[in-house]
Amino acid sequence: MDITDSTYTERPAKREDRLHSLEDKLGAVLDHLGYEYPTPHAHDLTTAYQDSVSASSRDEPSVGNESSAYLGPNSSIILPSWDDITPIAELYLVFCESQPLPLFHRGSFLASLQTRDVEIIYAMLALSLRFSDAYHHRASDLTELVNSYAEIARGLVMKRVSEGPVELSTLQCLCLLSLVDFTNGNTHRSSIHSSLAMNLARCSNLALEPRTPTSNILREERRRCFWSICLLKRLHGGDFSILDNPDMGGPPFPHSPTRPARVMSPGPSTVEVRRSDIQDQGIMAYVIMLSEVFARTARYVRLHGRPSNVPPWSPHSEYSKIIALQMDLETRMPLTHRFKPANLSNRSTEELQTHREYWGPWFLNQFMYHTILCLLNHPLLLSLSLRTFRSTIPEIFLQHTSDLISSHTTWIIHFINYFEEKSFLVSDPLLGYSAAVVATIELQLSFTDNPTIREQKRETFTKCVQFVQQIGKMWPHMARLAQRLQHLEDAVSATYQSDPEAHNQSLLIDLSKFWEILEYSSNSDADSARRLFGDSLYSGTPLMAAEVSQTSPLPAPTRIGEERASNYTTPNFGANTAFPGAHDYHAGSLVSPQQLTLTNDEFSILATNFFSQGQEFLRGGDTWDNIGNF
Template sequence: MSGGEAGVLELRPAPAVMFVSRNEAVSERADERLQHLEEKLDLLLSGGGLMNQAPRQRQRHRSFDDTAAIADSSDKSFSATPPARRPSYPPEGGSSATAIFDPDDVEAGLNLYFKYCHRQPIWCFERDELGDHRGLPEDLASSILALTSRFSEKRDHLQLYSNNAKTLVMLRIANGTVDLTTIESLCLLSYSSFIDGNVHLGQFHLGLSLQLCRSAMLDMESVYVPEDPASDRKKRLFWSLQLLEQSYGRQDGLLSVPTDIWRPSYPSGGAGGSSNSGAGAEQDPRAPPLPRDDLGTSTPSEPGIWNTSVRLGWVWSQVRRYVSDCSHNVLKEPWRHDSTYARVLSDFMETENRIPMCHRYDSVKFYERKVDELKINRDYWAPWLKEQFTYHAIPTVLNHPFLYIVGAQHNPNLGIPNTFWRRSSEQALLHATWIVRMIDMVVDKQMPLVDPFFGHVAAIAATVHLYYCCAAAARLKHKSNTDFAKCRRFLKSFIPCSAACDALDRNLDRMTRIAAGSESMDVEDWMPSKIYLSVPLMWEILQFNSTTGSREIPTAGLLDASLAPAIPPADDGEGSTLEIIVATSPEITINTADGGQDAPTLSYKPSHGRHGGVSSAVMPTAAATAGPARQNVFDTPTVDQIDSLTFNTTPWLYADSSQLINIGDLPDLQAETGNAWWEGDNFNNIMFNQF
């Protein structure tokens, strides 16, 4: 209000409404807005919205499975869905109706929540903790419907439910009646905003949730007493917020949350290592413990799969911070022992070492599970897939060629040694290929996933495969083209429920068109001799800064125009594009005379006891369209055809998944050898120039 105006806002417990004493000088417009707010809150708090509406025919919720139906299973790409219609959102301010929901709406919303959102990634409550759905607090019910309406026919009500939830949450804060369900509501609203690509609003809800946790001292271990029946529920809420912070929190700025202090604790003498292994393995003893989680465990001392994914997610948050630093040209030589790269890699290996055997790839045998079994035990398999995708995303991003090409151009001290370039490029391609293999299995097992994190990982892997589409070796070039198409199709499958993935897909599409230059991308097998990488778009994809425009997402408006941050225009000038003339194929030549110091040979047999089971070299897949396997998976390679990343140790990289029967039956591929790509003049073939 202006200096001559006065207003008093009196808030009373429900079912009271807001009473406002106005000065006569209050404008007619302000009076109308306050009157509308009074009516809206009165209707919400009295629960009478449904009674005042004309009878309407109830629409049954359409399952998201209809949208996630399996479509194209061609050799070119597996896809969880065909390219679907763009999600339709109501226009900004286009609906002034009050949110209405009857008990059937809430029940359907809860069913959708436990099907698509429970433990994937957030884990706020269990069914038995909610009691009768008709007795749910209205702010929590509205938040659940705001999150789940995207999976049903009532997606057009999403904004209405979200607005009601925000109004009720703010009313509780103003009245000083914040309880556990209030913070849970904010957690759901935050996740919903991230799915919608509204990063700023999601981070606001997340930050408000964390501040309320701080006020309630939920960040202190001493608060969680055994006699508190809600103790475990509080732990789940706190670490759910941490999971969202790990994947979607802001990484730059002085006020960003320092995620390095929130390393999840490990059980004493945990699986795969002792309690004192690793220099930084200990956590602040005042921090809250992880919740009780025994899904998939074989002994009570082992952490459950959700807790394991939290620990791996913490490493992912460090990778995101590393990428943010690289984008600001803050990069110490990664091969130095005190570099951020070395520290994050150490954290990654320490966390991997602590993953219990019961959750590892070779132990659970996801590829052998039946579709019905996976649906029944979705509470386990959804976070298990999150863990697997995170496990492969970490080294993919940490070793992404783009980071070090750009870094070397801005800092002459970052001249990349051949040894580091070889290993980092091998790791990036290896784990990007593993991501594609995981995508194949997810599609084959018909596992509907909605967390945009999976779409983000697919987009990152796509950028690696795009880079190798111009490899000198034909086999690697063809493989990269095929895997790139699979990643794009998988990303598109998230578009019906996630505007964030829609924005990611548009950025990837733009980058693909720029990469092609004057060449046509309509060709089935696009085999370019060079590509053009857009630097701004690469940073957008790697950092998941895909914030959609306000015209598409009504919730984009959080700040007044006077506070809205200025978005710098896209840099289309010199230096915004990298020309990759040849990305020569990484290759390892095994020399049995080196005493076994280089790499293992094909004699390796996988076993359940091997600590590397998370990323075993043998990954059988039960593809639905698999044809009869050939007797020999590979043709005998010539010197020119030896183009694979670790061809002798991971030959499955170039095989169809249907052909992976037994790696032990493969012929010896060491008969012909050639110079490794990093020897002689081959390294000079990797050329990149600025435009």
């Protein structure tokens, strides 16, 4: 089944044929491999591959040893030769391992490949083929092959789950399949795979260290699998319930590589020596710790700025609790993994590429840190959440949010410029999401009468979109995210008029276009649920009620040397004020006249308020490099 086919409308008979075809494929693979479950490493996949080719050649056309050994919908899908698998496995280590999931023991991965369970091989191929130059010029063949490998891996791992024995490789395969599905836009099935892995980890007590004698490599892979499941759930917007008990801290963090020494000055600075009292747990440990804050921030975003009785500046608000948690984690971050000691400006592209096992998690840590603060202080989210506190917003809070959004968007843009300057290929899709968040902020800030600021913000928005598009060459869900950003720009631009007196006060901006970008876990294709669920469960795409936010722009913080020019007059609309032409509104359109209400108002916002809200966050003052570095 092609999971990227958005026009999937198979009839029941055809679907049944496909099911029989899949059963035949799985049976052939299991028979050819002589799959013996009780001893997970008893079979040699090299011999198994030769047997599978020999057996299939009696019934199927000869295919030789070509890596793309996919013979069509009615044929068996066999493993490529090991000469073809090994380079793909090397690509996995370079571009996927610890970017973001630290799933395997790097030092032994290639050597142990031929003794690993076959579902791991299929899933690894499905994830890593996108980085192979041999397939990049054949996009349709690549998609078909990726989906075919994933389909076989899914069938094998589900057979494990239903019949046993479930092994560590079963959980590792589920993690890989969850990534494959998520990046293909199949977020529902991705969540099912990661939740199944989490439940199996809980049932098997994977959080506990084994009491029986175990090799160091197996012990390390158990830890890496546990924390990979944790990262999967947290980064994709789910809850990692294994650690709900605060007294259960989980196994030790995965082993992490040390920061590569600087070429010109390999020794630690005096500042680093002075701060050596902070125990270094490894860069992956700090990625895992920060992912908890990221997950809480994602839940905060899903509230869509719904008003609360507790203002965000209160220590009891979720906003303040998340900020406090991030500050606490920052106090435990040793200097060696921070920005300044990294000395990025003096690192060559070759250095970065050679040590991706360190720099991949390091960049992920930086991007998560800045993205969390961009989301918490997003002008749109703050405007929505503060609409019941308009007359009581403290000046210091306005300064605080304005400074944070200015600083941390600029840091992410700085890293994007750095990647471009160094020609460094970013493979972690979460970095693309971070750029998309910044793009939504820059888009809002670009609607100003100041031509210098407008041009600067437009250039930044374009740079962010291009960065997401670049990552989208490997990951389909990033390509879809870039398209959503472009559609959002077109739609929002259509509502803007530079003359404030000319604004049509009935124009609304459909905020669902923002939520589908800001909510990373919602980045699925349109027919993902339709392909997964049958008629008895599928209820159709939920239709959002088209309603308008009862909000107005936040006041700007007062700064010395700055004149506050207000170009906009906040319209004095009350609840239930009728707009002309409301009967012509269609729920799917972006701009619409509509009746104001006070409920479910995260769906749309007055265009005038949206544009003027962005201008209140424009600021001068401190340069970005003096504040905010992590």
